[in-house]
Amino acid sequence: MKASLAAAPRAALLSLAALALLGGCSATPWQRGGVDAEAACSALMAPVPASAIGLPSGGAVIESATLLPGNALTLTNPLPFIPPPPEAVVQPATPPYCKVVGAIQPVDPKAPSIRFQVNLPSRWNGRSLQLGGGGFNGVLVTATGLPPSARIDQPSPLARGFVTVGTDSGHQDLRVEPLQAFALNDEALENFAHAAYKKVRDLSVELMKRRYGQGPERMYFMGSSEGGREGLAMAQRYPQDFDGIFARAPVINWVGLHTADVRLGLAQRGEGWLSPADVMLVHKAVLSACDALDWRVDGIVGNPQLCGAQFDPASLLCREGKTPACLNAAQVETLRTLHAPYEFSFPLANGVRSYPGWAWGGEGAGGTGPVGGYVSWQTGTAPAAHPVSSTSSRGWLYGSGAIQYFVLRDGTADLSNYKPEDHAQRVGEISRLMDATDPDLSAFRAHGGKLVISEHMADYAQSPYAGIAYYRSVVEKMGQDPVDEFMRLYTTPGADHVGTGAPVGVDMLDTLVTWVESGRAPLDLVQVSLDPVPPFPVLQSRPMCRWPATLRYRGHGEPQRASSYQCVRSAPR
Template identity: 50%
Template sequence: MIRTATVSTLATLALLAGCSTTTNIPVVTPASIAPLAYHPQAFCDGLVGQRISPVDIGLPSGYATIDSASLLAATEMRVLERGPTPAATIVPAMPQRCKVLGHIAPVDPQAPVINFQVNLPVRWNHASVQYGGGGFNGVLISGEALVPAARFDQLSPLAQGFVTYGTDSGHQNKPGEPPQAFAMNDEALVNFAHASYKKVRDVAVAIMRQAYGVGPRKLYFVGSSEGGREGLTMAQRYPRDFHGILSRVPVIHWTGLQHAGLRDGLALTKGGWMNPAQVKLVHDAVLAACDAADGAADAVVSDPVGCRTRFDVNKLRCTGAQADSCLTEPQIRAVQTLHTPLDMGMELANGLRRYPGRGPSGEGTPSSGPTGGWQSWWTGSAAPAFPPVQANGIAWFYGGGAIQYFYARNPQLDLRTYRAADHAARIRQVSELMDSTNPDLSAFRAHGGKLILLENLGDYAQSPYAGIEYHASVVQRMGRAAVDSFFKLYTAPGVDHVGTGAPGNADLFPALVAWVDQGRAPAGLTLVEQDARPPFAVKRSRPLCEWPQVPRYRAGDINAAGSFACAP
């Protein structure tokens, strides 16, 4: 609890009630009142400057300090003109709430602080949602957005009465500095790997107890990409801290991903880079070979695994002068490299040695900001530079920087000279920190935890097969019946990393809450593709299938989920 706040806050409440704290009135304890509900303005104002002791934080830490607290009025939903993704243009409706901003001091004085935001609705439903971050973090997550993969017309958790909160993971991005630079500090790296999310979770619980007199009955974690990794990290490292976790497109095989980003980027050098017309050439060839295999020619490859045997990139090889209508030998090799698993040449955390390949499908998903297929994540608008620049594919920019700052710890490293074998000890050390691949979820299951994992099969920011292989490893470790009782794996064909390209949104968070609260396992869920403007009309839908099932067309409207069935 917030140890320095209790007396002053209760005294304030007593005075507001017209009482003196020295008269013979019943003692009011935090367990018997909800100060925020009775006196929201006074309570919210009184939080400023309060501190949470390190003894209330489950890992070595400095004090947590509340820097500001503002009581905010309820607001209506609004839609921005533009944003990095369609979902990011939607600013959900907000209830009356106390917005709390603060920081947790580090143990190492040279390490950055951990910033956090906690949103306390005046009308609370006795549950909370922690939001994960993205990329290399360094930006404060507000906890005010829609959850990953949510339908655009779904209320945010905060609007439903959940306390929500997030963090910057313990470092702050700086202009002109690579986003990976923080990893040179050991404590900042551990915070990014796992510690900051645990620390902020504990601080948020302490603040909830102060605000409402009791702690949350149920705690949820939601995250996508890096945030998805964070969710699985919580299930693996802190299995008793959360009751439900929603993880979309998680970068769980982190070390393999960064090295694959390096390998796949290097494949684009020396003539391997492809321009937008050539990317479209590959995309169209994949659709020609695989689109109708599910019975519907709808520009969505439902079965990309089967497509691997049907699509042959060699058929696009140039036979004469280079042109946009064919691929040169270096370009053919680049595509083959992307599709091929990466053998790390050493054993990483939890016995993994390889990172799965990516594709086919989704190569030409339109690029807009950090979305889309190859042009966003792999090829970029220019061939890989040394050092990486923003015009390159994001996987090269991220992976190259991770190699320099996480593994080689040499910001001046020429990526063309890097050899993993020369850094084997450091690679294993970082893998133990960053890779969320532990298949033993028995403690999370024993605690009653429920886990939903969604992989988008048109994803090139990471390989969706990393999550699929992780689920298989959990089944191998714990058995199918045990895993089915608490862990669901779904896939969205043709959908890219941030949810565009095909139907990619579903009522996953409501399904998770029902599973946790009522024991009702998810079933009959539907993926939708919606307009990003009210009334958020559904343009097309598909059944959300548990892997390894995929949608197969039966009959009827090609844009309706009811016209498809999940089948092997």
Template identity: 45%
Template sequence: MNHNNIIPRAGTHPGRLSVIFISISLGLLTGCSPMGHTPASRSDLPSSSTLRKACPALAGTRIDASEIGLPSGAAAITEATLRSATAGSSALPEYCQVLGRIAPRDPAAPPITFQLNLPLEWNGRTLQYGGGGFNGKLETALGPVRNAPQDTPVPLARGYVTLGTDSGHRTTSARAPTEVAEFALNDEAFENFAYGAYKKVGDVAGVLVKRFYHRAPDYRYYYGGSEGGREGLTMAQRFPNDYDGIVSVVPVIGWTGLFHGFQRHAVALRRGGWMNDAEVETLGQGVIAACDSLDGLRDGVVRNFMACQARFKPSDLQCKSNNEATRRDDCLSTAQVNLVETLGQRYTFDFPLANGLSSYPGWLYGAEDVPGSFGQWVTGPMPPTHPVSADPGNTSRQYLYGDNFIRYVITRDPAFDLMNYRADDYAARVREVSQLMDSTDPDLSRFFAHGGKLIMREETGDYAQSPMAGIQYFQSVMKALGSKVVDHSARLYLSTATTHDGSGQSMTDRRTLPTSHDMLSTLDHWVAGNETPADVLTLSSKDNPYGQGTQLMCRYPDYPHYVGGDRLVATSYECRASR
């Protein structure tokens, strides 16, 4: 693996590069386990007793800035502790837990902290975990990866070296726990959040892995969802030689456009669009009435997501009287209809962003009245306020994030009211942020050329970010590189009627939907075993893998259409194109 210094790519990309695919040796498949994770040859590794002694000796280790592929301060290991194996549902193996810090260049910027977990029984692979939201807390990389079935051992227990970071800041504002983007006032801290921290921590981890095991990893993977999904795509685009495989789930790809969408929705909320729980239920039932049967089955689940866009009309739910004094829960006011319609519309800029984009797509319909969806992300439990409530639980996620984005990232005025914001007034800063944050470069030719594999997953009931952003990005990659190249190295799967956090529920009988799949094994089989993923994957239930049936997760552009039989069994469906 080449870890030479790489200059981060600018927002625009050069012409299409020639793609040379490097064949993967199948020698590592000997003795491959059912999970597809082959332990590194014991003859290549120090003995367990040697590693036990080597673990505490890592404390105090210093890694010079010259070994990090971006301008940086040096890294220092603050703790190295040998952890005993644990049993139970969250079993972990014996491993060396390493905590460290990477010094900033700017004395006013916070350090990057990270955790590296080195199992004594190593499978020869490293797995870097992505973050979430605005990050701001240390990702320990000890838990399950996103959407993993409940009965799947965590990656560390499967032999992976795992690592995570706080992305170079901690959310510890003395003023309020809602000030999650305050760090962005410092340029280096924001650059680390954009891309720098993940590259720097990955490089430091590579050095430590070599020192501990006396050999480099066979494969390096990145796995993240939401903000972590954006990070994964950023690594493929900016540092294409660093990773062999990436899983990117519900990535916030067009970050700048997304957060402008949040600001637009916040304005609609403040202008009377807020809904209580009963009104959100009315919205959900309106979507079900219009779209439930489009997938061949009336069960409170919208699977045919694109057809629903044309079928459901928010105006059909508008109250005949718009008098607030006679407001009813079984219909929506004009302001509430406007909020829903606004969500479905594209946000357009008057100037280009990174990679020539000038808009962000609207949201899809299909999971409004379920936990973790419209009520959490769009409306929140209470009407929004300015300043934002000091209790983050009182405010919708979109409003909280959009408010922080405008105040700390764009205007850099903590007292600014987002109701007064116009993108054109801050065009230069908006473009600057887009160049740093937006993971929209479709030229993945260098990542694919060395054998890199990418698996993306979108949830069509996602009200945090628009699933159309991921779909349109994948389309742009196919346009830039051709379907043959993309088919060899990338997949996009669609989990229908699933929320941002990877859960799903019928909007009529409230049955939990199967939404879990072991994407890490799917990736590892592809990279290490040269086993091309199937066009159709099977989903199990996250909380009860054997009690709630199974479902299909189709490859883009398809959805599961009911063809007859037990509705709880995946074989009763077939994948069809959603139009």
């Protein structure tokens, strides 16, 4: 089989894959047509009045409305030193669709506009999917690709007949100023926090009404990282607006995360900095202590909760002078700091008072290079400094800028002695804007909404325990049985922030649609890693365990198959 595939022309393989994917969704019972698609697309050029958007705005200008033909699936060519999320290794096949690009005008003339792209397929299934952004946004989400964690052997949402929607969140990354500088404008800050996604959602409904003669029957939202936070913000702030939401590795406790990032950066300005070689030392020690806790030695810490109770970083402490085989006392303290909660002396939004420490496992992802694990997110290739540079960790880049521009509103502020309690009022204001920690989802539940959160346990961009803490807060507020009716939390050991390091491919859009529209609640799922070349054979599969279950090898069976593992129900951390 592999030999015949290798001999086949690459273009032919891509065309066959594209036809297979599009063919797989051609029999949906929701399709509508019967109109001149080109004329209907051109008619969308009329401006959208502010009255069609549920929050204050200056209305929307449509810059272009273009009918595009269908395209075959293509393989992307990411930079070799920046591994992409697994779902980003392809640009999926698209059907004929109307691409609408424009901008929602601000109320404050000094605020930037909210750019958007809405893709309306010629054959619609009656549903829409809005995709979240990442980082500090500022880049238009085109919404023509695959959603977070999607299987690359499945059709894109657009190919399935969904209207797809994306935005830049209300500011444009100009590349000549810090990522966070937009937050100096109050309207741009509120747009980034939550308002932009609501405004673009409402605008998309208006465009669907114009194009198809009616609004969507169901609306979905999917996002990862910052986009995951956006999805949770929609469920909490606008519970009537979406029927199904998937939030992967969401930056839930936003203020807590960036405060913890700054704490760790400051802890590494002296002897506490962990070099890439030191990181690999930690990585090997953690694997030695914890790899077998899931009954299989495979380079993945399958039970990070148990590892946290078992591994002591003091085991790496140098007994005499510092050598490559041990850590000094300050470095051991850095490890304790990263894996310990950050405690606030005052409450943040919704009564939250801490940010959880990180899990163990995946420290050395990416090796000694600047990608993945500790090096990418928390230690960098040099100690934290001002101004940030290419040697800085992304935690320091994001965290220091967030505190400077969102809290202090001074991009030159020295954070050496920064203490949140000295700025408690402003920190509280930003927390109420940015943190998606409201545990009362009763209105979303009453609407019939379904919510799935997925945490990657080897994530060093944000602590996976933040999502677990939020889930527990919802259970405490609403009760376990009501929560089971509309909410799920899944964890994936070994996977980093973007989904590399372990199988993460799962058709979560289908999972959401099935739950929302057929009432079939998901249980444990199956995640896959796929060969990134058509026809995308499965390389590995693992169970996707519903919290609080943990993954464990059965002790027999092919290690690459999900059937060789089980989700073990044990006491949660």
